[in-house]
Amino acid sequence: MMKPAIELQQRGETFYFVADYHALTTLKDPVVLRQNVRDVAFDFLAAGFDPKKGYFFRQSDVPAVTELSWILTTVAPMGLLERCHSYKDKVAKGIHPSVGLFSYPILMAADILLYETDLVPVGKDQKQHVEVARDLAVKMNETYGPIFKLPEVSIQEETATMPGLDGAKMSKSYNNTIEIFLEEKALQKKVMSIKTDSTPVEASKPIENSVILELYRHVASPADYEAMKTSFQAGGNGYGVYKKQLFEAIWEYFAPMRARREELLRDPGYVDTVLKEGAEKASAIAHRVLERVRKSVGLR
Numbered sequence: 001m002m003k004p005a006i007e008l009q010q011r012g013e014t015f016y017f018v019a020d021y022h023a024l025t026t027l028k029d030p031v032v033l034r035q036n037v038r039d040v041a042f043d044f045l046a047a048g049f050d051p052k053k054g055y056f057f058r059q060s061d062v063p064a065v066t067e068l069s070w071i072l073t074t075v076a077p078m079g080l081l082e083r084c085h086s087y088k089d090k091v092a093k094g095i096h097p098s099v100g101l102f103s104y105p106i107l108m109a110a111d112i113l114l115y116e117t118d119l120v121p122v123g124k125d126q127k128q129h130v131e132v133a134r135d136l137a138v139k140m141n142e143t144y145g146p147i148f149k150l151p152e153v154s155i156q157e158e159t160a161t162m163p164g165l166d167g168a169k170m171s172k173s174y175n176n177t178i179e180i181f182l183e184e185k186a187l188q189k190k191v192m193s194i195k196t197d198s199t200p201v202e203a204s205k206p207i208e209n210s211v212i213l214e215l216y217r218h219v220a221s222p223a224d225y226e227a228m229k230t231s232f233q234a235g236g237n238g239y240g241v242y243k244k245q246l247f248e249a250i251w252e253y254f255a256p257m258r259a260r261r262e263e264l265l266r267d268p269g270y271v272d273t274v275l276k277e278g279a280e281k282a283s284a285i286a287h288r289v290l291e292r293v294r295k296s297v298g299l300r
Contacts, residue, residue, distance in 0.1 A: 002047045004121045004156050014054030015115045015282060016044065018275075021059050021066070022108070025101040026090075026173045041271045043181060046261035057278035059111070064286040069103075069110040071293060075139040076106055084128060093174055109133035113148050114286045121154045124161045125169055144296040162218075163211045166195045178215070180254050181261055191247040196239040205232040205239070212242045219246075219253035 008014055018040045020033060027033050037058060049056060059065065081087070084105050091097045105128075112120055112133045120130045130153040137148035161169055164176030171177065178190045194211050207213055207229055217225050228245065231237060264271060294300045 001121070001123065002044060002049075004154070006048045006050075008119070008121060008154075009050060009053040012118075015117070016049065016054065017057050017059045017062075017111070017278075017282070018044075019059050019111075022104065025098060025104055026095055038268075038271065041275060042261055042264050045264055045271065045274065046181070046257045048257070051274045051278060055115075055278045055282045056274055057282050058275050061275065061279035062114075062283050062286050064283065064290045065107070065110045065114055068114050068290055068293060069107045071297060072106050072109055072113075072136050072140070073103065075143055076103075076136055077139075080132060080135060081105060084132065086125065086129065090173060095173060105129045105132040106136070109136045112151050113137055114289055115282065116149060116285070116289060117151045118149070119154050120151050121156075123169075124155055127153055127155060140293075140296075147293055147296050163214050165190065165193055165211070167209065167211050178250070180250070181258060184251065187251065188247045191250065192240070192243050194239075194243060194246075199239075201238040202235050204235040205242075207232050212239065212246055216242075216246050216249060219249040224249070 005014065005016055018037050020037050023033055023036065027036070041056075041058075044056065045051070081102060087097075087102055087104065090101060095101065108126075108129045109132055112130065113136070120133075122130060130151060134150050137150055140147050164170035164174060165178065166174070166176045168174055168176060178187070182190065194215075196212070197206070199205050210232070213225075213229060213232065216228055220228070228242060232242070291300065
């Protein structure tokens, strides 16, 4: 998500936030939630986000989003939410089926519509939620007159879905992530735990749906990626060899960002200032849009 998001800063005004309201659907430890918020903020800035070129804030620091979310629920058809695969996937993986988890797409729609968004960069798994936002915008416009513009989805096919340790979509909710700023030994341990099949060392390894190859593609040069793919097909190496190569590539790829993050950690007040100023700027736009909505539906 971060790479295309940062690249979009060269094309226009960007709005990015740390989704702490959304996190409440699966995370119930307030200490961990607060730490996660700060970690994501440090990560995003370390990865290259420039707060001078966009808005970066904590979702809950613009509470207008929850009011808009409620208003959207009053026009949202139950069937629209019942068709959302993300809810079904999470429940199937044992996540508690709360009302918040079920109505997650409505809050996401509010996140999008509140800032008059033109383009939404998402992974393939979130495309349906952007479509829900468009459907709800249409419902509001049909019911109350022209209020919202219709956002468009932006998916980079090469990063449409990132696989996790178990081959499923990488997600903290599924506990299958490789955190990019882990300490060296912890990161290596995570990479070495990637789930693989039982193909013998001497045999050719399947390249289709290989977590190792898919992750390596994002952090290695094209030549190194092709070399690993060729080696997979030739056989003669165990998966441990490729996991070690993947770890080394990840460690090297994120080295400049790791250095930047360590620099940011020495001045934690900077991150607080960025989030505060971002929320203040975002709130001004959110207030203008919300007032338009309130007037349209009869609350003003």
